Amino acid sequence: MTETIETTHSFKPNFGPEGLIPAIVTDQRSGDVLMFAYMNEMALEETIASGIGHFWSRSRGKLWKKGEESGNLLKVIEMRTDCDQDVVWIAAEVLGDGVACHTGERSCFYRRVVQANRPGGAVLEFADLPQPKTMPAKTTPV
Amino acid sequence: MTETIETTHSFKPNFGPEGLIPAIVTDQRSGDVLMFAYMNEMALEETIASGIGHFWSRSRGKLWKKGEESGNLLKVIEMRTDCDQDVVWIAAEVLGDGVACHTGERSCFYRRVVQANRPGGAVLEFADLPQPKTMPAKTTPV
Numbered sequence: 001m002t003e004t005i006e007t008t009h010s011f012k013p014n015f016g017p018e019g020l021i022p023a024i025v026t027d028q029r030s031g032d033v034l035m036f037a038y039m040n041e042m043a044l045e046e047t048i049a050s051g052i053g054h055f056w057s058r059s060r061g062k063l064w065k066k067g068e069e070s071g072n073l074l075k076v077i078e079m080r081t082d083c084d085q086d087v088v089w090i091a092a093e094v095l096g097d098g099v100a101c102h103t104g105e106r107s108c109f110y111r112r113v114v115q116a117n118r119p120g121g122a123v124l125e126f127a128d129l130p131q132p133k134t135m136p137a138k139t140t141p142v
Numbered sequence: 143m144t145e146t147i148e149t150t151h152s153f154k155p156n157f158g159p160e161g162l163i164p165a166i167v168t169d170q171r172s173g174d175v176l177m178f179a180y181m182n183e184m185a186l187e188e189t190i191a192s193g194i195g196h197f198w199s200r201s202r203g204k205l206w207k208k209g210e211e212s213g214n215l216l217k218v219i220e221m222r223t224d225c226d227q228d229v230v231w232i233a234a235e236v237l238g239d240g241v242a243c244h245t246g247e248r249s250c251f252y253r254r255v256v257q258a259n260r261p262g263g264a265v266l267e268f269a270d271l272p273q274p275k276t277m278p279a280k281t282t283p284v
Contacts, residue, residue: 024166026175032173081251082250102225111222113153123152124153125151
């Protein structure tokens with residue numbers, strides 16, 4: 001069978017037109033999405049080499065070691081890519097205070113989208129994510 | 143306090159330069175990331191109105207009701223947005239065969255990125271995600 005991007009064992013991340021690949025970060029214990037950011041090639045390489053999440057800050061135009069100042073580093077427990085190799089998913093443990101969002105929330109996704117009473121309308125509702133469930137830790141490092 | 147995009151109850155999704163917002167879909171039971179796609183305004187509205195995941199197919203340039211042909215529709219259990227309102231996260235139940243990826247895998251993220259023996263090198267390893275854990279179902283609909 002001809003090898004395709006979907007079947008290959010070669011890691012060939014597709015960085016897209018701006019040289020960036022989307023990166024989803026979830027809590028390795030609860031499965032909750034903690035944050036979403038972009039990586040350039042350097043950020044991805046640093047993340048793989050160090051086991052600590054690095055991203056590309058589009059607003060600051062520079063490599064961004066998440067949590068470098070706050071201590072809330074992202075320890076990579078497992079990294080995966082999707083069928084097309086144009087997204088990466090990191091299951092992480094948040095070090096320090098366990099806070100992933102710059103607002104001080106554990107996750108950036110602290111608001112639920114709920115239907116409003118007008119047609120097509122939706123509003124946001126602040127809603128904590130459930131506490132981390134006791135799930136067996138994944139043990140395979142990057 | 144002045145209301146900001148981070149503190150508002152107003153849903154003001156930021157669709158980005160191409161009119162698209164990234165959408166992360168996780169399995170509402172296991173927390174595993176199932177797929178990643180983009181929504182335009184119409185896809186987001188349809189998703190909220192119907193409770194079934196709709197996206198914008200960039201390759202086909204059209205609205206894409208995921209699973210319309212296969213029956214593997216995404217039933218939205220909960221939708222969230224992040225601090226900047228430029229990403230949406232959908233916790234979903236996959237209907238039909240429970241398959242979210244066009245390759246036939248349950249999740250698009252069926253390969254792990256693992257370090258190779260050469261400096262900076264990484265390869266992919268096919269690795270099933272753990273079976274869905276028995277977690278209490280979230281009950282708040284969109």
